[in-house]
Amino acid sequence: MKTLLHRIRIHRTRLAALFTLLALGLAAGDAAAVPSFARQTGQDCVACHIGAYGPQLTPYGIRFKLGAYTDSDGKDGKVPLSAMLLGGFTHTAKGQAEAPTDRTGTNNNLVLDQASLFVAGRANDYIGAFLQSTYTGADNTFALDNADVRMARTLDYGGTDVTVGLSVHNTPGMQDPFNTLPAWRFPYVSSSVAPEPVAAPLFDGGLEQHVTGLSAYTFINDSVYAELGTYRALPAGALDTLGLGRDSYPGKLDRSTAYWRLAYFQDLKKSAFSAGVFGFDTGIDPSGDGSGLSDGYRDLGIDAHYQFLGTREHIATVNASYIREHQSRDATFAAGGADNRSGQLNEFNLNASYTYDQTWGFTAGRFMIQGSRDATLYGDGSASGSPDSAGYVLQADWTPWGKEGSWNSPWANLRVGLQYTMYDRFNGARHNYDGNGSDASDNDTLYLFLWTSF
Amino acid sequence: MPKQRFSSVAAAGAAVLLVLAGAAAHAAGDPRRGADVFATECAECHSVKAGKDKKGPSLFAVLGRPSAANPDFVYSDAMRTSGIVWTAERLDAYVTAPKRVMPGGKMKYDGLADAAERADLLAFLAAQH
Numbered sequence: 001m002k003t004l005l006h007r008i009r010i011h012r013t014r015l016a017a018l019f020t021l022l023a024l025g026l027a028a029g030d031a032a033a034v035p036s037f038a039r040q041t042g043q044d045c046v047a048c049h050i051g052a053y054g055p056q057l058t059p060y061g062i063r064f065k066l067g068a069y070t071d072s073d074g075k076d077g078k079v080p081l082s083a084m085l086l087g088g089f090t091h092t093a094k095g096q097a098e099a100p101t102d103r104t105g106t107n108n109n110l111v112l113d114q115a116s117l118f119v120a121g122r123a124n125d126y127i128g129a130f131l132q133s134t135y136t137g138a139d140n141t142f143a144l145d146n147a148d149v150r151m152a153r154t155l156d157y158g159g160t161d162v163t164v165g166l167s168v169h170n171t172p173g174m175q176d177p178f179n180t181l182p183a184w185r186f187p188y189v190s191s192s193v194a195p196e197p198v199a200a201p202l203f204d205g206g207l208e209q210h211v212t213g214l215s216a217y218t219f220i221n222d223s224v225y226a227e228l229g230t231y232r233a234l235p236a237g238a239l240d241t242l243g244l245g246r247d248s249y250p251g252k253l254d255r256s257t258a259y260w261r262l263a264y265f266q267d268l269k270k271s272a273f274s275a276g277v278f279g280f281d282t283g284i285d286p287s288g289d290g291s292g293l294s295d296g297y298r299d300l301g302i303d304a305h306y307q308f309l310g311t312r313e314h315i316a317t318v319n320a321s322y323i324r325e326h327q328s329r330d331a332t333f334a335a336g337g338a339d340n341r342s343g344q345l346n347e348f349n350l351n352a353s354y355t356y357d358q359t360w361g362f363t364a365g366r367f368m369i370q371g372s373r374d375a376t377l378y379g380d381g382s383a384s385g386s387p388d389s390a391g392y393v394l395q396a397d398w399t400p401w402g403k404e405g406s407w408n409s410p411w412a413n414l415r416v417g418l419q420y421t422m423y424d425r426f427n428g429a430r431h432n433y434d435g436n437g438s439d440a441s442d443n444d445t446l447y448l449f450l451w452t453s454f
Numbered sequence: 455m456p457k458q459r460f461s462s463v464a465a466a467g468a469a470v471l472l473v474l475a476g477a478a479a480h481a482a483g484d485p486r487r488g489a490d491v492f493a494t495e496c497a498e499c500h501s502v503k504a505g506k507d508k509k510g511p512s513l514f515a516v517l518g519r520p521s522a523a524n525p526d527f528v529y530s531d532a533m534r535t536s537g538i539v540w541t542a543e544r545l546d547a548y549v550t551a552p553k554r555v556m557p558g559g560k561m562k563y564d565g566l567a568d569a570a571e572r573a574d575l576l577a578f579l580a581a582q583h
Contacts, residue, residue, distance in 0.1 A: 042508045047498040060498050063562070073509055074560075076529030222564075269494050310494035404501055404508075 018354075034130070035453055036082040037064070038402075042073030045402030045413055047449035050307065050315055051355040052402030053415045053451070055184045057311070059267035062177040066163055066219045068150035069121065069128030079123025080129075086114040087137070088449030090191040094442040100193040101139045102314055112137030113192040113449070116145060123240040127151045137193045141285055143243030144209060163219040171208045172231060172259055175215060176272050180321045183208075186351040186365050187393050187419060194445040198378055198427050199369055199387030201325040201345050203280045203299040209242075210250050210431040215259060225274075227261040231282065236335035252290055254283035263303075274432075275304040287332050297329035315355040323347045329377070333417055340375040345371035345387060363394040378427070383435030386428030391440075395419040410454040482570075489577025491571045495563075502582040510561060515583040516540050517576075532558035542576050550573065 034054070038045055041064070046052045048061030057065065064071050072078070086109065097108035104111060115135040122128040132145040152165030162449030167175040174183035182204040200206070215229025234242070236249035263276025278301045283294035303321035308314075325345040332338045368390040375385030398418030401407055426440035427433045433440060465517040492502070499510040511527040515582045519522050522529040533556060538544055549572055551565045566572050 044508070047508070071509070073507065240538065256515075309494070311490045312497070313493075404497075404503070404506070 007161070011136075018169045022330075023230050034117065034118050035192070035313070035410050035413060036067065036078070036080050036120045040069075040078045040080065040121050042075075044404050044406070044409055046312065046358045046404075049402070050317060050353070051361045051397070052276040052358045053397075054453075055188055055318040056186075056317070056353075058307070059265075059272045062265070062267075063219075063222070065177045065442075066152065066165065066217070066225070067128075067154065068126060068152035068165055069130060069236050070125055070152070080119055080452060082120055084114065084118065084451070084453040085112070086116075086189060086449060086451045087112045088447050089193060090193050092194065092442070093444040094438075096195055097374055097436075097438075103140060104193050110195045111191075121404050123429075128286075136192060137184065138451060141243060143180050146171060146174055146209070150175075157303075160221045162221070165212070165217050165219075167215050167217065167229070170211060170234075172203055172211065172213060172280055173278075175213070175217075175227070175229075176261065176278075176388060177225070178263065178265075178276070178303065178319075180274075180276075180290060180304055180305050180319050180349075181278065181301070182321075182323075184255050185321065185349060186353075186363060187320060187395060187421075187449060189235045189417070189449060190419070190421075191445060191447040194421070194447065195443045197297050197369060197387075197389035197423075198381035199345060199371060199389070201323050201347050202282070202297040203301070204347060206259040206297075207231070207233075207250055207253075209244060210239060210248060211253065213259070214394060217261075222267060223265055225261070225263040225265055225276070227259070229259040231257045231259065233284075236288070239422070240300065249288060251284040251286040252288050254285075254294065257282035270310055271307045271308050273304070275302075277302050284331075286335075293331040293334050293377055293438075295331045300328045311355055315353075315358070317353045317355075318351070320350045321348070325371075333382045334377070339374050339385075340372070340377075343372040343374055345369060351393070359399055361395070361397045363393075363395045365395075365399075367391060369394065371411075374426075382427035382433060384416055384428040384433070386423055389423065389440075390425040391421060391423035393419065393421050412453065415451040417449050417451070419445075419449065421445040421447070483573035483575070483577025483580075485577040487571075487576070487583045488576070490572035491566075491575040492578050495508040495566055495571075495575070496528050499561075502579070510531055513579055513582065515543060517545065517583075520536075530556075530558060535559070542580070545579070546572055546576060 026308045027247045048058055048064055050056040055154035092107055099106050116132050117133040118141055119129060119440045129141040129149045131147050134145040148167060148169040150165055150167045152163055154161050154163045169175045171183055173181040179185060200259040211233050213228050213229050213231040219225050220396055223237050231253055233250050233253045240246040259280050261276065261278040263274050265274040266272060274295055279442045280299040283296045285292050285294045301321060305319045308316040327343045329338045329341055348368040353361060353363040355361045369387060371387040375386040378387050379386050395417055399415045401409060402413045422444050423440040424430060426443055431439050460537050484556055499508050500513045501508055504512060504514040507527050511524045519540050521536050522534040536556065549566050550559050552559060552563050
């Protein structure tokens with residue numbers, strides 16, 4: 001998302017609106033958990049989600065998503081509506097230089113991060129949808145959030161199941177079934193008012209909810225997953241209508257914009273794992289009319305996950321991903337927004353979790369962003385011009401419902417969690433990263449959240 | 455005793471004998487280990503609580519039960535017309551290779567190849583009544 005920020009340094013008015021949108025509306029936008037799917041399938045939340053709460057998927061959840069959200073218990077009359085509330089208290093080691101929004105202070109903010117409505121369920125045996133619209137309390141906005149409409153069918157080729165499907169969605173990578181790509185990666189929920197590093201690959205949120213993507217995928221014999229897709233930017237008028245703001249228009253995407261994905265998955269019942277590769281390649285013309293220069297982004301990634309499931313009393317997971325992005329900045333350079341015509345960013349994420357009795361969860365994650373320096377491009381947050389940031393995220397959570405026999409299952413779910421983010425490098429340095437004496441650890445964030453869905 | 459009633463009693467007796475014979479055949483199964491097998495292989499979609507249907511029907515007292523016997527559950531046509539009675543042998547064969555025993559069935563499960571685990575599972579299910 002921060003690469004967008006850089007490009008839009010050309011247009012300062014856009015910058016403010018987009019930064020607000022991304023930092024507030026989307027930082028918490030990872031969160032999603034929908035009991036309407038549980039009601040549709042007759043399943044408990046634990047069937048689809050590790051730890052009884054979304055979005056980390058079990059093998060059953062992976063198949064449900066790839067099956068276009070259509071699996072059901074065969075009974076009619078299910079209403080595909082859900083709602084979700086996420087609120088929390090955010091404390092940073094030092095107060096932020098400026099309040100994140102005009103509705104918040106510089107520190108110790110108690111905020112309704114998200115109030116979401118979902119249309120999530122099946123239309124028929126082959127078509128289903130997951131549509132989320134979200135009110136963000138920190139900036140008092142309501143906008144379209146995650147959207148994914150799918151069509152899929154499973155065919156039998158000589159005893160081998162082959163699922164083929166189409167997905168229309170609004171965020172690159174959100175259609176992926178594994179929790180390793182940025183859209184659904186740990187941390188699955190985060191404060192909407194916490195400081196964030198200035199740089200990230202475009203594929204990590206840079207076009208979130210601002211595009212329309214169409215991809216075709218196949219899932220062969222429950223093991224080989226392949227996908228190919230393309231994206232177009234939503235017009236400024238459409239973004240305005242959807243509550244995202246006309247000024248957040250990212251520019252025109254090349255017609256050659258492509259996303260591809262190949263992964264190998266195995267569900268061994270007692271455990272499951274996947275390993276894969278993916279790529280996202282686009283050019284963005286900030287002028288929007290195709291007449292200007294473009295910035296090019298080529299993201300390549302590898303990822304893997306492992307789940308020890310056993311009897312589900314003790315569950316352990318490991319997720320890892322690495323993205324390498326090459327940027328060609330012709331448009332930004334010509335507009336004076338960058339010192340260099342090209343550059344690169346590397347992003348590494350690794351996290352491991354343990355869940356006891358599908359109720360008590362503990363997760364530790366490591367994140368690293370490294371890239372080439374550019375004093376102008378990264379100059380707003382980094383005195384050295386380095387985009388490097390790194391740190392840890394620790395989380396403990398309690399999810400009392402969502403299991404067989406839980407209170408009001410499958411109508412309600414709840415998670416209470418404590419998350420701590422520690423930075424050992426922020427915007428290029430451990431100490432005095434902004435030239436004003438700020439240390440990376442000043443941004444360490446404690447986030448106490450309550451997350452419920454029904 | 456009316457002839458029809460006698461026939462029903464005889465059929466019920468035969469079903470009980472079949473179940474007992476099946477249970478004896480799987481006497482080696484350990485229901486405690488079977489509970490773990492159930493948790494790993496089955497519990498996502500099935501409960502052993504009476505009347506608790508998930509994606510699959512409740513497996514409470516499944517041994518000896520005719521197929522598609524739960525009026526509140528939506529079975530596949532294949533299951534409804536199969537005429538199967540879930541003896542231990544039938545259930546063992548079904549758990550081994552569901553699609554072979556029930557072509558056209560709805561259960562999305564590839565089967566449990568390990569005979570010892572199946573025996574444990576059946577011992578666990580036999581205790582659910």
